Amino acid sequence: MRRLTMTMTATAALMTAGMTHAADVEVLHWWTAGGEAAALNVLKEDLAGQGIGWEDMPVAGGGGTQAMTVLRARVTSGNAPTAVQMLGFDITDWAKEGALANLNDIAAENGWDEVVPAALQKFSKYDGEWVAAPVNVHSTNWVWADKSLMDELGIDQPQTWDDFIAALDKAKEAGLTPLAHGGQAWQDGTLFDAVLLATGGPDFYQKTMIDLDPEALGSDTMKQVFDRMGVLRGYVDDNFSGRDWNLATAMVINDEAVFQMMGDWAKGEFLNAGQTPGEDFLCFRFPDTQEQVLFNSDQFAMFSQGDAVSDEQAALATAIMSPGFQIAFNKVKGSVPARTDLDVGELDACGQQGYEEFKAAASSGNLFGSFAHGHANPAGVKNAMYDVITAHFNGEYDSETAVEELVTAVEINM
Amino acid sequence: MSRAEPAFRRGPFDRLRDWLPKLVLSPTIAIVAIFVYGFILFTLYLSFTDSRILPSFGWVGMKNYENLFRIRAWDTAVTNLVIFGVLYIAVCCALGLLLAILLDQRIRAEGFIRTIYLYPMALSFIVTGVAWKWFLDPGIGLEAVVRGWGWESFAFDWIKNGDMAIYTIVIAAVWQTSGFVMAMFLAGLRGIDGEMLKAAQIDGASTLALYRRIVIPQLRPAFMSAFVVLAHMAIKSYDLVIALTGGGPGTATELPATFMYSYTFTRNQMGIGAASAVIMLMTIAAIIVPYLWSELREKS
């Protein structure tokens, strides 16, 4: 009966709403900005159609860290929310504590195993059990470019690292800021992610960022990565430190800077400023990483409230994974759906391109969790790496010291 | 007449009356015992355990402390607290006292000016952080504006400079609290005995000597209140740093409060976070306790 209602459309849902008064779901999340919160409203409406009320518990800040703090207080006080938005290793950590509900039945019924790529399943599942439902896939190795400036300077879309440097040089000669960047640890990390992948290739990324192999971390290739970060630092203006990412994006929008390296959420800023993808701005993969996709994925985990998953939690999980919601949500959010079997004609050009590349990368083993966004290694290691990368980018370490510090940082925090 | 009376009626009711003051005080004592000292002991215990995401009770001895002292950011945080704390308390007191003395000169529109000085205290840095950040940013704030006026060589880029960034934190922090300190001193000034001032003036003391010898020594209780308020704000400064610099550039403006929060909650290293809290509390105790001791003992 329960499963039946879930697949029903709005007309049928009207009937069930009158039937039983199901309990409400309390959802802890950090999607509070206009577009993404509105997109989440789709989910709320969906559940309302099934007679399930939505108790909204938004806590923004620090890309979800604030919400995770609140979550800990809530769980400790014995008052856990029904469902919680989570990222990467946080899901694994909570699953280890035995706090998450097992969603295997729902997953089996809806065939999640077939449609969700293995790289995502690594986080959605713990010990063979589904514990979270992925909502979206953001990809982080994008370059955003000012098309009018590129045309003016005669820059073609750079395909390799050398192309990219040549393009940056042209911009610098023209007196522009070549690379718009905000000096915050996670932004430095996002840049580092892409440079490392471009320099060392996918195997190196796997070894260093995911397997945390000390030998690879201390290798000459790693030194080259830091050297390249130093090179990029030369193309960033002097006022970069502490700048919010969206003010960096504004520099590209306002024709002050030519490129920005940022995740796909930057698209929203361009669209909001009335720009059109392909005409006013371009989106392309970071040079030398065209084949790969670095991702982070927002997921919803259900907190176990007794023995089995409650009907409401099951309904929520199913609704999250439904094709309709995945498309509707990601159209607004700028990310792509987390399942690979959808027709995404409704997404814009960048979105469609992103989805195709995501699917291709997933099937060719080129889909990697982004280190900067907590999908390659646990929070302790990630932040320790941030410290080193940021210190190097701000000129506190030279490349050799940075490599040494990186090895130590991983060792302490493993 | 009334003086002898109590001696007659010493019954159970009177004993209750003797106990009444302590009874009134007891909820506070209970609250403080559990929610302050109990929690401090709990934190002390946690600092010896392998707690990561939630408290867990596997004993690891001194390992968290060993790791803590291997982390460079912790050194930076402690050094920063010393620089920040000393400057912040000193500047706030000096500025607060100066403004209080100036405002005490029968100023017209005193109430209006006082409110302007006082209002920043009403705002949290969640509110003012972005405004401060922009104002201090050389690209869009003060530097850009002054250069726009034609002073091309004007430079104010402290917030982007790892060595100077901590001082911008002091500027914003002083902005927030100095008005409140001013009000405390002003209240102190208004409570000073005019007789003594007049006598000293008749004796021919200069205004400066008047303030140094008579006025400022009488402001001691106000100093104590101000010190406690400021010290507590300095130690708890968290919002401020997060809003202004996020601890950057690099880790240049990390403070123990941000360090502790980051290890406990962002990095899931609750054990190390607890260890840093213990060290911090011990440091606070080492500074505050002797001060409170001397102040309180003299009075009673």
Added chain:
Amino acid sequence: MPTDFTSQAVTAGTGTPAPIRKRRRTAAAPRVILYLILALFCVYYLLPLCVMVVNSLKPLGEITAGGMMALPEQWTLAPWSSAWSTAQVGVDATGLRPYFVNSILMVVPAVAISTILGALNGYVLTKWTFRGATLLFGLVLFGCFIPFQIVLIPMARMLGLMGIAGTVPGLVFVHLVYGIGFSTLYFRNYYAAFPTELVRAAQIDGAGFFTIFRRILLPSSGPIAVVCIIWQFTNIWNDFLFGASFSDFDSQPMTVALNNLVQSSTGVKEYNVHFAGAIMAALPTLLVYVVAGRFFVRGLMAGSVKG
């Protein structure tokens, strides 16, 4: 002793004009400088607020185009109405409006209870002292320095055990616990200067513990009560960490909503709406400062004459 006190008060009142008259005659130029200095500091204190107000009255385009410090080219009130009633702070586009009530429900009892308790504590600690009273006060005071980050988890556990997790009384309780140190400090220092002889005299006349408090100390506690209320109100209203951690979906205070409005990580940042919301969220505290600030000093002056 009491007579001595009143005589002092009278001379204090009449004694002050003399130096003033003298100063007025001699110092015209220094007074100009004095006012200049005061005005300069006004600029320092007002600047951030001006940046906020100015930017809250601009369309977003002007801000992202780089004119953060300039006056608006096109004035608009749209950010204000958006922040108040239509901005997205969660799934529903409610603006900040509904959260005001939550904050008030939390702040009023927390401030009232901690102020009353603080006054009683100050009264006991100064007028009914006993062995160890000073030590006790020191211990309470030291409690003010406990970093809130470390109390979060154990406090959550305690609230859970007490059955008030995620409720308004729970929040009130937390703020009471960590506000009591300061309210005790304020009242204790204030009452310490209050003539103990008056209390003793009343005691001899047979007045009880609470009668003395109500009849003798309370009537002259106005100024310090204002200080204490201002302090508690500001801290509790502006608190984010406790408000976010110990509230439920239907009791989130204003600061959490404001934070949700301002801190979205990957969404478009509407700075003008953020500023409008920020000022709005700060209005109650600003109001307390403007209104109570007046009583604060008026009361203080009365207090200093009385002693």
